[in-house]
Amino acid sequence: MxxxxxxxxxxxxxxxxxxxxxxxxxxxxxxxxxxxxxxxxxxxxxxxxxxxxxxxxxxxxxxxxxxxxxxxxxxxxxxxxxAERRGTLAGPLRISAPVSLTNLHIGPALYPFLLRHPEIELTLELDDRRIDAQAEGFDGVVRHGPMHDSRLMAWRLARSRRVLVASQDYLERHGTPRTLNELDGHRGIFYTHRGIGDWRFVTAQKVVQVRGKVALRVNNGMVMRDAASAGLGITLLPLFLAGPDIRAGTLRVVEVGAAPEPEFIYVAHPEGRHPSAKLRALADCLRAAFGDPPYWEAGL
Incomplete structure (x- = not known):
């Protein structure tokens, strides 16, 4: 056969x-x-x-x-x-990763890794939807957010702080919300892959959901960032996306007296499947490149 x-x-x-x-x-x-x-x-x-x-x-x-x-x-x-006995990492490795995070941070970290390990045959598929790693044949899935799939085992790569941001122009036209109640009436730019367009915040008592008016729903973080910069509304973005615009003054952080639910960048693999040394090495590479705290939070 x-x-x-x-x-x-x-x-x-x-x-x-x-x-x-x-x-x-x-x-x-x-x-x-x-x-x-x-x-x-x-x-x-x-x-x-x-x-x-x-x-x-x-x-x-x-x-x-x-x-x-x-x-x-x-x-x-x-x-x-x-290959490992010979001190090398070799063979195919199939990974799924988010579009914006890869463009900005994963890609620049991976290129030196692949130069150091030229015998690895990496297939990197960019997709923001939730992936069934087992059914779709991925060795690992890099994602940003909370973990929902119990069939995946996850390794944390970096924390991911998120902030509410809006342009100065939007805030001058619609006012700056100072509380969760005031935020409720504002126009929002929402990420479609999170399901309903809610913002979730942690208070001293509980997790609070705030549902703003939908100005835009889209499945890409970079488009969300650009829409907020254009004055379309308020959006909740990770600092790995919003950091440069906050530093440049294109976006302003909106403080409402509560922090968004914590999230992480992680790499996951199907439960029951022994993760390869290649996947472990890739995770170590990304963890080292991102840093703790991650480099994109510097000065914020």
Missing amino acids: KLDGISAFVAIAEAGSISEAARRLRLSKSVVSDRLAQLERRLGASLVHRSTRKLSLTEDGLAFLELASESLRRLDTAVAAL
Whole structure:
């Protein structure tokens, strides 16, 4: 049984399509399809339901997938272990990370890391949505915020202070809120991937939700920052995004007598899957590059 056929099947199952599996494997669609067909002939079983609308696994495919995926992971671990014995980090590493955080901070930290470890084959996919690391085949997921998925094990990389900010022009036109009650009536710029457009603050007694008027809902932090700078409304941003604009005076911090809920930047991996030395080294690299407290908080 050829290993490339098993790899093709697992990639198809994780990607949900032959086309996406081919993209991830850096092969043509026809090659991946042929490898799947050869594997099915070798096993004497159909593994995939094929249709023009969607792809799904047969009962045999579901039964074979679990053991095939585990076998590939064990093989990758064995190869990586041999590389580590030689004092090197090598092999594929697939990571998901947020768009804005990567553009501003993760990317600049990763480039020297990859130069030091040229045998690592890093696939970095930028996406702000919440990722199912297990189902989508990621070795690790870098995220900013609280942890919700109990199937993930997380390593903290840095704290992430968030502040309410607005432009001077907006505050002159609409007034500067001083309390949570005053904040409630203001126009807000909200992040869509957090669900409803609420701001959550910690007071001495409890966590308080404030729901402002929606001026804009968007799924990108840099657009939120720019919209606030343009005077569209008040927004709640991490300092890794808002710091330079606060220093430059483009944005002003709005104090309302309560702090936003604490959040962190973290890297997570699926529970039950032994994290590779490559993932641990990458996490250590990011942790060292960010610092404690993180460098983007300097002077604020």
